Amino acid sequence: MSSGETAVEKPPMRDALVAAAFELFLERGYEQTTIDDIVTLAGVGRRSFFRYFPAKEGVVFPDHERCLTEMTAFLDADARDADPVRRVCDAARTVLRMYAENPTFSVQRYHLTKKVPGLRAYELSVVWRYERALAGYLRARFTGDPDGALRADVIAAAVVAAHNNALRCWLRSDGRGDASATVDHALRQVQATFGARPARDAGPLARDCRDGEDVVVVVARRGTPLWRVVQQVESALGGGTGTGSG
Amino acid sequence: MSSGETAVEKPPMRDALVAAAFELFLERGYEQTTIDDIVTLAGVGRRSFFRYFPAKEGVVFPDHERCLTEMTAFLDADARDADPVRRVCDAARTVLRMYAENPTFSVQRYHLTKKVPGLRAYELSVVWRYERALAGYLRARFTGDPDGALRADVIAAAVVAAHNNALRCWLRSDGRGDASATVDHALRQVQATFGARPARDAGPLARDCRDGEDVVVVVARRGTPLWRVVQQVESALGGGTGTGSG
Numbered sequence: 473m474s475s476g477e478t479a480v481e482k483p484p485m486r487d488a489l490v491a492a493a494f495e496l497f498l499e500r501g502y503e504q505t506t507i508d509d510i511v512t513l514a515g516v517g518r519r520s521f522f523r524y525f526p527a528k529e530g531v532v533f534p535d536h537e538r539c540l541t542e543m544t545a546f547l548d549a550d551a552r553d554a555d556p557v558r559r560v561c562d563a564a565r566t567v568l569r570m571y572a573e574n575p576t577f578s579v580q581r582y583h584l585t586k587k588v589p590g591l592r593a594y595e596l597s598v599v600w601r602y603e604r605a606l607a608g609y610l611r612a613r614f615t616g617d618p619d620g621a622l623r624a625d626v627i628a629a630a631v632v633a634a635h636n637n638a639l640r641c642w643l644r645s646d647g648r649g650d651a652s653a654t655v656d657h658a659l660r661q662v663q664a665t666f667g668a669r670p671a672r673d674a675g676p677l678a679r680d681c682r683d684g685e686d687v688v689v690v691v692a693r694r695g696t697p698l699w700r701v702v703q704q705v706e707s708a709l710g711g712g713t714g715t716g717s718g
Numbered sequence: 719m720s721s722g723e724t725a726v727e728k729p730p731m732r733d734a735l736v737a738a739a740f741e742l743f744l745e746r747g748y749e750q751t752t753i754d755d756i757v758t759l760a761g762v763g764r765r766s767f768f769r770y771f772p773a774k775e776g777v778v779f780p781d782h783e784r785c786l787t788e789m790t791a792f793l794d795a796d797a798r799d800a801d802p803v804r805r806v807c808d809a810a811r812t813v814l815r816m817y818a819e820n821p822t823f824s825v826q827r828y829h830l831t832k833k834v835p836g837l838r839a840y841e842l843s844v845v846w847r848y849e850r851a852l853a854g855y856l857r858a859r860f861t862g863d864p865d866g867a868l869r870a871d872v873i874a875a876a877v878v879a880a881h882n883n884a885l886r887c888w889l890r891s892d893g894r895g896d897a898s899a900t901v902d903h904a905l906r907q908v909q910a911t912f913g914a915r916p917a918r919d920a921g922p923l924a925r926d927c928r929d930g931e932d933v934v935v936v937v938a939r940r941g942t943p944l945w946r947v948v949q950q951v952e953s954a955l956g957g958g959t960g961t962g963s964g
Binding site: 592593594596597600619621622623625626628629630632633634636637638658661662665666 | 840842843846867868871872879908912
């Protein structure tokens with residue numbers, strides 16, 4: 473793009489429709505607001521609404537299509553040498569950024585979605601599409617592995633669950649606190665369970681490993697839950713940085 | 719229940735409505751079939767339909783409410799000493815049994831649900847309720863653990879994803895093959911990742927452990943993906959039974 477051009481990412485009319493819709497949803501309720509009410513308040517025609525949103529639910533989640541496209545592009549641009557589990561965790565952060573960009577709006581929507589079953593159902597179908605995008609990427613990466621598709625589905629579900637646990641935590645705090653740190657903490661648990669070595673080892677330690685064939689010995693009493701053994705291994709691999717607790 | 723009584727679990731009228739509905743859905747399509755068409759074919763009044771099903775979607779998934787109730791009762795009856803991850807895997811098998819009870823019906827519904835977006839959305843909301851029931855149980859069991867709620871959500875999502883991967887596999891095979899074995903295999907992966915020791919060790923080996931403080935030593939090169947280490951640990955714990963592959 474030349475310096476003379478400007479990015480037109482969000483047309484003002486689209487923003488006006490979202491703002492008008494939320495003003496009305498909060499004032500009189502979602503079910504009690506019609507598309508006609510929204511376009512009247514926004515000062516545009518009915519056809520403008522449908523140019524941007526296929527239905528009333530769409531105006532509640534105006535950025536998910538863009539976000540899904542971004543996430544898919546991010547996964548498609550994958551360098552084959554990256555740890556696939558880390559890659560899907562990074563992809564999930566795309567969604568987090570969309571929420572964190574506008575805390576007030578995200579918190580309002582969270583409370584609205586909790587109250588309206590139709591919106592909850594719509595949200596579930598959006599979450600499902602994110603999960604399938606992550607699973608599709610992992611299935612391709614695990615081609616040829618026995619149980620590759622199973623592992624892909626389980627990891628994608630775990631990533632989405634961890635992301636959503638952290639996101640809801642942040643939304644319940646009314647968008648106060650550090651959304652990224654909360655989600656990073658949650659995704660680190662998933663990476664520790666399913667991924668290759670955690671990101672923090674990509675420094676000097678990682679070079680040690682390649683040069684010196686460094687070996688980790690884990691001793692566990694039989695009967696120890698596997699997740700505790702995993703924590704032990706994770707902590708042995710990561711040294712004493714203290715980021716793998718949990 | 720005394721021997722003179724008989725169980726009245728599924729009223730014949732309810733069954734007749736489901737049978738009539740599926741006959742019409744397969745013949746002319748889901749969207750093209752009205753509730754009036756269904757009650758006419760079943761030879762009952764419109765009010766009878768709504769006595770059993772809140773809406774048209776309900777007749778497509780007639781057993782989920784009963785299954786959710788059964789699953790919740792199973793979790794509520796939990797003996798506190800059981801491994802919680804094993805417990806939620808066993809709970810998920812309640813759902814599998816519902817599908818496996820009637821393969822033809824389950825396969826017909828699978829194809830129908832794939833074609834009708836409204837049914838897909840309805841199914842997602844049912845799956846969500848199963849997942850929340852499992853997560854709720856695990857959250858209670860993990861009370862006081864740091865990150866207990868996070869771990870509960872992730873494990874519940876992993877169980878549901880593994881169950882559904884196996885279930886879809888079986889449905890795609892047109893209900894041929896052993897549904898239980900397929901789901902057992904998938905859930906075993908989840909138990910190996912998150913659970914305490916797998917069920918097959920609950921024999922003499924388990925006694926060895928308690929008596930002899932048996933110890934497992936795992937040696938892994940740094941940089942080995944954690945899931946491979948977990949497979950190693952799992953295989954070390956399980957001995958040479960060959961059930962933990964994949």
